[in-house]
Amino acid sequence: MPELRKDPVIGRWVIIATERARRPGNFIDTFDTTADVGEPKCWFCHNRRKLIVPESPQGIRVVASNGDIFGEKKRFHRVRKGLYEVIDGVGAHEIIIESKEHIANLVELDPALVEDVIKTYAARMKALGEDGRYQYVVAYKNYGPTAGGRRISHTRSHIVATPVMPIKVHEKLEGAQIYYQQHKRCIYCDLIAQEIKDKARVVCESDHYVAIIPFAARFLFEVWVFPKAHHCDFSDGVGGSESDLAELLKTLLRKFQKGLNDAAYNFVVQTAPYPLKSDAPDKWATLKQDYHWHLEITPRLTRLAGFEKGTGFYICAIPPEAMAEYLRGIH
Amino acid sequence: MPELRKDPVIGRWVIIATERARRPGNFIDTFDTTADVGEPKCWFCHNRRKLIVPESPQGIRVVASNGDIFGEKKRFHRVRKGLYEVIDGVGAHEIIIESKEHIANLVELDPALVEDVIKTYAARMKALGEDGRYQYVVAYKNYGPTAGGRRISHTRSHIVATPVMPIKVHEKLEGAQIYYQQHKRCIYCDLIAQEIKDKARVVCESDHYVAIIPFAARFLFEVWVFPKAHHCDFSDGVGGSESDLAELLKTLLRKFQKGLNDAAYNFVVQTAPYPLKSDAPDKWATLKQDYHWHLEITPRLTRLAGFEKGTGFYICAIPPEAMAEYLRGIH
Numbered sequence: 001m002p003e004l005r006k007d008p009v010i011g012r013w014v015i016i017a018t019e020r021a022r023r024p025g026n027f028i029d030t031f032d033t034t035a036d037v038g039e040p041k042c043w044f045c046h047n048r049r050k051l052i053v054p055e056s057p058q059g060i061r062v063v064a065s066n067g068d069i070f071g072e073k074k075r076f077h078r079v080r081k082g083l084y085e086v087i088d089g090v091g092a093h094e095i096i097i098e099s100k101e102h103i104a105n106l107v108e109l110d111p112a113l114v115e116d117v118i119k120t121y122a123a124r125m126k127a128l129g130e131d132g133r134y135q136y137v138v139a140y141k142n143y144g145p146t147a148g149g150r151r152i153s154h155t156r157s158h159i160v161a162t163p164v165m166p167i168k169v170h171e172k173l174e175g176a177q178i179y180y181q182q183h184k185r186c187i188y189c190d191l192i193a194q195e196i197k198d199k200a201r202v203v204c205e206s207d208h209y210v211a212i213i214p215f216a217a218r219f220l221f222e223v224w225v226f227p228k229a230h231h232c233d234f235s236d237g238v239g240g241s242e243s244d245l246a247e248l249l250k251t252l253l254r255k256f257q258k259g260l261n262d263a264a265y266n267f268v269v270q271t272a273p274y275p276l277k278s279d280a281p282d283k284w285a286t287l288k289q290d291y292h293w294h295l296e297i298t299p300r301l302t303r304l305a306g307f308e309k310g311t312g313f314y315i316c317a318i319p320p321e322a323m324a325e326y327l328r329g330i331h
Numbered sequence: 332m333p334e335l336r337k338d339p340v341i342g343r344w345v346i347i348a349t350e351r352a353r354r355p356g357n358f359i360d361t362f363d364t365t366a367d368v369g370e371p372k373c374w375f376c377h378n379r380r381k382l383i384v385p386e387s388p389q390g391i392r393v394v395a396s397n398g399d400i401f402g403e404k405k406r407f408h409r410v411r412k413g414l415y416e417v418i419d420g421v422g423a424h425e426i427i428i429e430s431k432e433h434i435a436n437l438v439e440l441d442p443a444l445v446e447d448v449i450k451t452y453a454a455r456m457k458a459l460g461e462d463g464r465y466q467y468v469v470a471y472k473n474y475g476p477t478a479g480g481r482r483i484s485h486t487r488s489h490i491v492a493t494p495v496m497p498i499k500v501h502e503k504l505e506g507a508q509i510y511y512q513q514h515k516r517c518i519y520c521d522l523i524a525q526e527i528k529d530k531a532r533v534v535c536e537s538d539h540y541v542a543i544i545p546f547a548a549r550f551l552f553e554v555w556v557f558p559k560a561h562h563c564d565f566s567d568g569v570g571g572s573e574s575d576l577a578e579l580l581k582t583l584l585r586k587f588q589k590g591l592n593d594a595a596y597n598f599v600v601q602t603a604p605y606p607l608k609s610d611a612p613d614k615w616a617t618l619k620q621d622y623h624w625h626l627e628i629t630p631r632l633t634r635l636a637g638f639e640k641g642t643g644f645y646i647c648a649i650p651p652e653a654m655a656e657y658l659r660g661i662h
Contacts, residue, residue, distance in 0.1 A: 005546055005547040006547055007547040008518060008546075009502075009506035009507060009510070009518055009522075010502040010505075011506065012547065012549075012643060013547070014547040014548065015644065015645070015647065016547075016647050016650055016651070017646055082525045083521055083525055084546045162644070166642035166643050166644045167642075167643040168642050168643035169643075171341040171643075172340055172341060174341075175340035175341045175342065179339075187339060188340075191340075191414055198413075214338070216336040216337055216339075216343065216345040216347075217345065217347075218345055266640050268640065268641025298640060309597050309599065309629060310471055310597065311469050311497035311500060311599070312500075312502075313345070313346065314345045314346070315345075315346045316348065317348050320347070
């Protein structure tokens with residue numbers, strides 16, 4: 001049974017995937033960057049798993065992951081082992097198969113299909129929230145083998161719901177809350193206003209969205225996409241502007257494909273946690289005012305060394321303003 | 332001039348290395364895992380830079396990095412740009428060339444030489460603290476190309492001092508402080524006692540040190556080395572037990588070399604920040620009681636995907652207890 005374990009010092013939760021435990025001698029992930037298994041052997045072209053919701057009119061299918069890291073448990077129990085805390089289960093992991101065809105990159109999909117992918121994210125995030133056992137849900141995508149996409153290059157996304165709050169989400173919620181307490185304004189709204197006025201780090205913009213290279217970028221060509229309207233929650237906030245976001249995403253990923261040599265990338269939806277079901281005081285009671293959902297897209301162009309891993313200090317070899325200018329020029 | 336930039340939401344500082352800015356088309360780090368430039372062309376075999384301190388009796392040399400990411404500035408200025416904070420300089424970066432011979436892995440060095448490396452860390456960390464401009468210092472090592480060691484495989488370490496606190500160090504200090512406030516004990520001392528009693532995650536042990544796989548390990552075969560005696564600061568705390576640590580380190584790295592197929596690894600010294608020189612109230616006033624220096628060693632066996640990067644949630648495919656058992660069996 002896989003379990004969640006908490007670091008007692010910093011509170012970071014880790015998934016210990018005992019079920020897919022490997023034997024000694026089988027530790028090293030090999031990333032075969034050339035081979036794709038091809039359509040005849042593709043698990044996603046020929047999915048035989050039970051669909052979680054009916055196939056969408058566009059042909060999008062949602063299935064449960066094969067459960068290698070997420071066990072199936074009715075209830076999760078917290079156990080203490082001296083200093084340590086453990087939860088005897090992990091959560092839900094669903095896979096969104098975005099196309100019936102064996103297409104690798106979301107950028108090749110029809111705009112209507114990308115819009116449908118976004119709607120599917122929203123619907124699944126909402127549905128998993130109603131389950132009541134989860135505190136957080138994340139939607140993400142790995143494109144390309146170096147981004148963790150492995151050998152089957154069939155375009156797909158992941159939805160993962162967990163009974164605990166991920167540490168990076170906690171950091172963002174806390175930072176936004178402190179700013180709100182001081183200024184009575186959403187820090188992301190202020191940031192968006194400053195970026196749109198400044199223009200130097202804006203990559204592209206639509207009616208409802210803006211894509212920027214962050215001022216303190218960690219990775220080469222890291223891009224954050226913000227909705228201009230304030231909303232903490234992706235599944236509510238994206239409603240009505242899905243086609244606008246789909247188009248902006250396609251524009252952006254096309255720039256990556258053309259300008260960054262079809263770089264591998266990761267893509268994560270940063271949204272608010274689920275509301276607490278208990279009567280306990282809610283630490284995030286003001287998140288509707290102070291948090292602002294967004295997307296983080298990071299091409300995989302550099303590897304981290306000891307300095308970054310040990311300190312959380314990143315070195316960015318190109319100024320964000322130069323990166324934004326370069327991407328603006330790619331069409 | 333390179334600069335430090337702060338993320339306004341979570342407070343993470345990033346080094347924007349404008350001086351080694353690359354041009355478009357030159358983004359992708361290629362990690363040539365086979366080629367070593369070889370002794371005749373090795374910059375470290377034929378160092379012509381000025382030594383920062385006299386060469387040690389064992390032949391260890393300390394030189395300044397070539398300054399590509401760290402400018403030379405007498406004073407650092409903090410500037411605000413709307414929401415953002417910038418420091419117009421970065422800090423010090425020194426390289427410790429650990430051998431006169433063209434040897435790749437610290438594990439091949441004489442025990443006396445490894446002991447001397449440890450003494451050099453301590454001496455340089457102390458000396459940089461006296462500079463007065465720095466808040467934190469980190470000593471680290473990258474072994475192997477996938478760990479960021481690049482093409483020159485001459486054994487060396489890095490010492491980096493910065494005027495700001497790295498976010499991961501802040502997290503640890505804060506976690507340890509909260510525990511101390513509640514229990515009036517050092518959390519690391521409690522953790523070490525529990526691990527030594529439990530034995531399941533201990534990899535090896537000496538008179539003064541213990542090496543464990545952390546309970547909530549993020550990476551395959553991640554190892555933490557703790558001094559059994561309580562001390563927050565590496566450069567003071569290691570005094571007198573350098574040869575013991577050198578031997579334990581060699582034992583451990585030999586296990587990596589033999590049992591993990593000579594895996595690339597990163598190695599970071601986690602120590603206390605420098606004491607504040609100002610009269611301002613010191614947030615870390617209790618760190619002598621509540622913090623405990625340690626080493627983190629992480630082999631590079633897996634790549635992170637979108638889930639880990641976006642959430643800080645790691646998936647560890649082998650139980651820590653099984654990893655420790657495996658390493659215990661490698662001699």
